[in-house]
Amino acid sequence: MSDLLQIIDQNGVKVGKAPRLKREVLLQMYRSIVQTRAFDDRCMKLQRTGRIGFSLPNLGIEAVSAGSAAAMDPRRDWFAPHYRDFAMLFYHGVTAEKLFDNMFGNGEDNALGRQMPAHFTFTEPLRFLSISSPLGTQIPQAVGMALAMKKRGEDGVVLTTFGDGTTSTSGFHAGLNFAGVFKAPVVFLCQNNQFAISCFTDKQTASESYAIKAQAYGMPGVRVDGNDALAVYKAVSDATKRAREGHGPTLIEAYTFRMGGHSTSDDPTRYVDPALVTKWAKRDPLLRLRKWLIHEGHLNEESAELMAQQAAEEMKLAADTAQAKPRPVLGTIFTDVFASMPAHLEAQMESCIKHYAERDEAVNEKGEFPL
Numbered sequence: 001m002s003d004l005l006q007i008i009d010q011n012g013v014k015v016g017k018a019p020r021l022k023r024e025v026l027l028q029m030y031r032s033i034v035q036t037r038a039f040d041d042r043c044m045k046l047q048r049t050g051r052i053g054f055s056l057p058n059l060g061i062e063a064v065s066a067g068s069a070a071a072m073d074p075r076r077d078w079f080a081p082h083y084r085d086f087a088m089l090f091y092h093g094v095t096a097e098k099l100f101d102n103m104f105g106n107g108e109d110n111a112l113g114r115q116m117p118a119h120f121t122f123t124e125p126l127r128f129l130s131i132s133s134p135l136g137t138q139i140p141q142a143v144g145m146a147l148a149m150k151k152r153g154e155d156g157v158v159l160t161t162f163g164d165g166t167t168s169t170s171g172f173h174a175g176l177n178f179a180g181v182f183k184a185p186v187v188f189l190c191q192n193n194q195f196a197i198s199c200f201t202d203k204q205t206a207s208e209s210y211a212i213k214a215q216a217y218g219m220p221g222v223r224v225d226g227n228d229a230l231a232v233y234k235a236v237s238d239a240t241k242r243a244r245e246g247h248g249p250t251l252i253e254a255y256t257f258r259m260g261g262h263s264t265s266d267d268p269t270r271y272v273d274p275a276l277v278t279k280w281a282k283r284d285p286l287l288r289l290r291k292w293l294i295h296e297g298h299l300n301e302e303s304a305e306l307m308a309q310q311a312a313e314e315m316k317l318a319a320d321t322a323q324a325k326p327r328p329v330l331g332t333i334f335t336d337v338f339a340s341m342p343a344h345l346e347a348q349m350e351s352c353i354k355h356y357a358e359r360d361e362a363v364n365e366k367g368e369f370p371l
């Protein structure tokens with residue numbers, strides 16, 4: 001099994017060669033983790049007070065998303081994400097309000113309320129394929145996108161992320177096999193947070209690691225400390241460079257721990273050993289990066305506290321704003337599917353709007369349909 005790549009240890013001390021990164025990049029990585037935590041905290045409050053239906057906490061795994069996002073070029077690369085990757089969006093400048101538009105499924109949601117909450121999709125400011133609930137579907141899609149870019153002579157790379165549980169899907173096998181054979185410019189990043197809902201990693205695979213599976217597909221496998229944003233950045237940027245230069249895919253396993261529940265519907269205290277939680281709390285990715293940034297003089301205790309406070313205020317304001325926006329109009333059920341709507345759909349749309357309007361039911365004068 002390959003060694004675990006680590007640059008900053010759990011005490012915030014440098015133990016490996018740090019990549020040369022600008023101060024703004026380092027601070028943006030840190031800020032995106034802080035924002036993700038504040039977003040999760042706000043979502044939990046909204047869910048517990050019945051204002052949103054569902055969310056997926058990122059607590060503990062944020063450095064995997066932040067470190068990998070920093071290694072990608074949003075102008076030419078694509079993200080084919082897992083559903084626990086919110087820091088990628090914050091890193092590349094998606095606003096909190098835009099995320100809450102999706103959480104509330106309002107009329108400004110990019111998916112117009114037709115996706116589950118926390119299932120984001122963006123083409124700007126980064127190319128972020130829609131998060132998908134069926135596990136592993138993003139993996140073959142990422143390979144197809146990467147090969148399409150290669151065929152067109154573009155130099156883009158696709159970063160696809162997934163959990164340890166997702167390595168048991170057929171999408172994982174099909175995607176890695178195809179990418180290995182055709183040298184697709186893809187980076188496969190497994191967030192090994194050691195759980196698939198309540199299924200612990202020892203019931204997920206008999207392999208000695210997830211990274212070792214790369215051997216079977218003819219590509220390099222790298223194991224990295226997933227709570228170390230700099231190490232994740234280094235592993236993903238090396239793999240991206242390799243892919244961009246035409247040498248094909250890499251499988252990276254980011255070893256981390258899910259410190260929260262699987263979702264807002266889950267009670268992890270029923271199946272997670274508290275000793276494990278205590279052990280991993282000491283490896284917290286946010287505290288580790290914060291200690292190192294303070295040591296390097298990029299941050300101090302006051303500026304770090306201020307950033308956390310600002311993020312909490314930002315999330316509250318964004319959530320309140322998104323909640324107050326109108327819902328999608330009824331007609332959007334029919335739009336966005338065809339470039340020009342076929343006649344039979346147009347007829348169905350008219351009849352549907354007329355039906356509800358006549359009954360004065362659930363539609364206002366703008367055709368808004370409270371779903």
Ligand SMILES: Cc1ncc(C[n+]2csc(CCOP(=O)(O)OP(=O)(O)O)c2C)c(N)n1
Pocket residue numbers: 084133134135136162163164165166167169191193195196197258262
């Ligand atoms: C194809 C498929 N099978 C089962 C599920 C139900 N399911 C939802 S999340 C999940 C666990 C996934 O675990 P993992 O890939 O490790 O990601 P994590 O939630 O730990 O981030 C399961 C089994 C699903 N959504 N799709």
